[in-house]
Amino acid sequence: MIAPRIAGRLLLAAGLLGVLGNLCFSVGEPGANVAIWVAAAVGCWALLARRLERRIPAPGWLLAPMILAAAGFSWRADPMLLFLDTVTILLVLALAATPVIRRTGAVAGAELLDLLFGGVTAAGGMIAGPMLAWPALRNPAEEGADRSSRRLLAGTGRGLLLAVPLVVIFGGLLISADAKFEALLSPLLVFDLDTVAPNLLRTGFFGWLGAGALVLTLAPIPATARTPAFGARLGATEVTTVLVVLNALFLTFVVLQVGHLFGGDGLIQATAGLTYADYARRGFFQLVVVCALALPVLLVLAHAVAEDQLARSRYRPLARFQVMLLLLILASAVHRLWLYIGAFGLSLSRLHAAAILLWIGSSLVWFGITVLRDRPGRFLRGALAAGAVILGTMHLVNPAAVVARSLTSRNEVLTESDARYLAGLGNDAVPALAAALPTLEEGNRARLSVAMQCRRHPVISEWTEWSLARAQAVRAWPAEWNAKCERGDESH
Numbered sequence: 001m002i003a004p005r006i007a008g009r010l011l012l013a014a015g016l017l018g019v020l021g022n023l024c025f026s027v028g029e030p031g032a033n034v035a036i037w038v039a040a041a042v043g044c045w046a047l048l049a050r051r052l053e054r055r056i057p058a059p060g061w062l063l064a065p066m067i068l069a070a071a072g073f074s075w076r077a078d079p080m081l082l083f084l085d086t087v088t089i090l091l092v093l094a095l096a097a098t099p100v101i102r103r104t105g106a107v108a109g110a111e112l113l114d115l116l117f118g119g120v121t122a123a124g125g126m127i128a129g130p131m132l133a134w135p136a137l138r139n140p141a142e143e144g145a146d147r148s149s150r151r152l153l154a155g156t157g158r159g160l161l162l163a164v165p166l167v168v169i170f171g172g173l174l175i176s177a178d179a180k181f182e183a184l185l186s187p188l189l190v191f192d193l194d195t196v197a198p199n200l201l202r203t204g205f206f207g208w209l210g211a212g213a214l215v216l217t218l219a220p221i222p223a224t225a226r227t228p229a230f231g232a233r234l235g236a237t238e239v240t241t242v243l244v245v246l247n248a249l250f251l252t253f254v255v256l257q258v259g260h261l262f263g264g265d266g267l268i269q270a271t272a273g274l275t276y277a278d279y280a281r282r283g284f285f286q287l288v289v290v291c292a293l294a295l296p297v298l299l300v301l302a303h304a305v306a307e308d309q310l311a312r313s314r315y316r317p318l319a320r321f322q323v324m325l326l327l328l329i330l331a332s333a334v335h336r337l338w339l340y341i342g343a344f345g346l347s348l349s350r351l352h353a354a355a356i357l358l359w360i361g362s363s364l365v366w367f368g369i370t371v372l373r374d375r376p377g378r379f380l381r382g383a384l385a386a387g388a389v390i391l392g393t394m395h396l397v398n399p400a401a402v403v404a405r406s407l408t409s410r411n412e413v414l415t416e417s418d419a420r421y422l423a424g425l426g427n428d429a430v431p432a433l434a435a436a437l438p439t440l441e442e443g444n445r446a447r448l449s450v451a452m453q454c455r456r457h458p459v460i461s462e463w464t465e466w467s468l469a470r471a472q473a474v475r476a477w478p479a480e481w482n483a484k485c486e487r488g489d490e491s492h
Helices: 004-025 034-050 060-074 079-096 098-105 112-132 134-138 147-177 179-188 191-218 238-257 264-271 278-304 309-344 348-373 376-397 399-408 414-423 428-438 444-455 470-477
Strands: none
Touching: 004 112, 004 191, 034 060, 034 098, 034 191, 060 079, 079 098, 079 191, 079 348, 079 376, 079 470, 098 112, 112 191, 112 278, 112 376, 134 414, 179 428, 238 278, 238 309, 278 309, 278 348, 278 376, 309 348, 348 399, 376 399, 399 414, 399 428, 414 428, 414 444, 428 470
């Protein structure tokens, strides 16, 4: 349970976060508002954590990645990058709720199942919200001369919370019963329900969210720092069977599909009905999913045999062989993606896919270096660090601008579909497209201009939606793109 001495302050901080959330997210698009709210939540945590009798080593060091991920919303406009920023924030909360990490203050030593347990704990805490702090207010255990005043303050607060709905109900009945009473109170009760209700909902949502996050990270660390056991441990026979079957499946696939895995122009032209799109798309995503799902299976099996020497001795060579097969399958996916880019050019989804492939490949290699050498506690830290570096690099290189420059420098005819795709890359691509516009052939320039005129002109109507990408797009937007769309499609 949360410490009684900070429960009241925590709920007050949650209320302030609710009001701030309503102010930040009432209008506009995600931008600086996300960074501001997360920074405020981090500030509330830091202030409350200083009042704890026993300082906790974690999640203080997690504040930096959370703030950086939130800052991504005021940097880029790429939907995929913003989605990954959101995932990073949620992942940090899961790490902060993981018992072994909270106790030791480091990811080293934590395993995948520890993180999964922390994720479940975080989800439950966010749903429960301020209810986790309510018992501390009901039974204050403060010592000292001000104990009675604290009890009085807590009781008054609870009484007001209970009185408000009763006042609304009985006051509404009395107002409808007497005209003079209605005339007396009507100036105080003039409000637009359509306006008030959304504000109350937003305030309540962000206040509840803030309370859940604060309780999760400020509550006492559980007595046990290890994750509860997930079922019975697997023995050597079960683990060997699973790995042998999977290895046989992967090896059969690799042997029988060598030509398709690494085929090029000749194979594609010689196979009836097989196009570049069929070859690359159909195979690429399946191969990526196979590698992405096989790694957690290997980690779970490694956790299951951690205390069985015989099972571990059988697990390691079979797991090494499977990692080799997975890297071969991953290389096939990279090859298919390379062929697809060579045939149809770079796109935002293909660039994101390349980043995902890089992370999966690095995680597989790191798995071999750590888990397969009896150092499982180092895997999670390295895999998360690799993901953070790749995500940060993607923010730096600006994928939308890279794609825009690539497609406009090919010296090929831009179809109307190509122009619409470029126009749909978002604010991140606007400066690159504006810079490329004078260098384009007249027909390409005309098609791109029409497509850009059909999309909404970037504006910053509220400070809450400010982002670097949107501000740069506003400055770079050429005057010739301001004409009315010739198609009459203003929503494109």
